[in-house]
Amino acid sequence: MVENELIEKTLVLVKPDGVQRGLIGEVISRFEKIGVKIIGMKMISVDKKFAEEHYNDIKERKGDKVLQMLLEYCTMGPVVAMVLEGVDIVEVVRKVCGPTEPNKALPGTIRGDFAHANYNLSDTVGQAVRNIVHASGTKEEAEFEIYHWFNENELHPYTSVHDVHILHKEVKKE
Ligand code: IDP
Ligand code: MG
Numbered sequence: 539m540v541e542n543e544l545i546e547k548t549l550v551l552v553k554p555d556g557v558q559r560g561l562i563g564e565v566i567s568r569f570e571k572i573g574v575k576i577i578g579m580k581m582i583s584v585d586k587k588f589a590e591e592h593y594n595d596i597k598e599r600k601g602d603k604v605l606q607m608l609l610e611y612c613t614m615g616p617v618v619a620m621v622l623e624g625v626d627i628v629e630v631v632r633k634v635c636g637p638t639e640p641n642k643a644l645p646g647t648i649r650g651d652f653a654h655a656n657y658n659l660s661d662t663v664g665q666a667v668r669n670i671v672h673a674s675g676t677k678e679e680a681e682f683e684i685y686h687w688f689n690e691n692e693l694h695p696y697t698s699v700h701d702v703h704i705l706h707k708e709v710k711k712e
Contacts (some may be wrong), residue, residue: 554615578621
């Protein structure tokens with residue numbers, strides 16, 4: 539039986555470029571393939587106020603110009619938000635997504651497979667770097683972000699085959 543403390547949750551967004559490029563299924567399938575459990579999912583259009591609350595530390599970390607570009611990016615169309623559950627999931631999901639700047643992301647990662655641009659282009663065109671997905675950066679960020687995007691009643695615990703095959707939970711005998 540796996541102790542509950544080993545299981546974490548994280549927030550993933552398919553950003554507007556990912557939605558508009560038809561990559562929702564591609565993103566979801568990468569997480570399904572590694573045995574991560576999706577416990578919440580919805581399509582949602584947000585305004586700049588909501589997006590700024592989500593990215594509450596970007597101004598401090600990257601400056602006001604990046605914040606403003608990012609708010610434009612996140613509000614240019616709907617996003618697909620999901621909550622994923624698994625072992626060390628925050629770190630694992632970041633690995634699957636790849637680093638922020640697509641030209642640094644290796645093939646095999648979502649950002650490496652579906653984007654290639656860099657901050658330099660971003661500065662030149664005045665647009666936040668398009669990198670398809672958002673994923674919480676730390677456990678603390680995840681705790682805040684999950685409840686910024688979802689109500690408790692939108693999260694759905696259930697037993698998946700991964701509970702048995704990956705998390706070694708006991709199979710109940712009839
Ligand atoms: P993350 O998405 O990998 O966690 P953050 O540093 O949290 O990266 O930045 C949030 C988002 O802001 C990035 O995913 C990217 O879209 C955009 N961004 C971050 N830094 C820059 C930059 O220097 N130029 C353009 N866009 C940026
Ligand atoms: Mg971040």
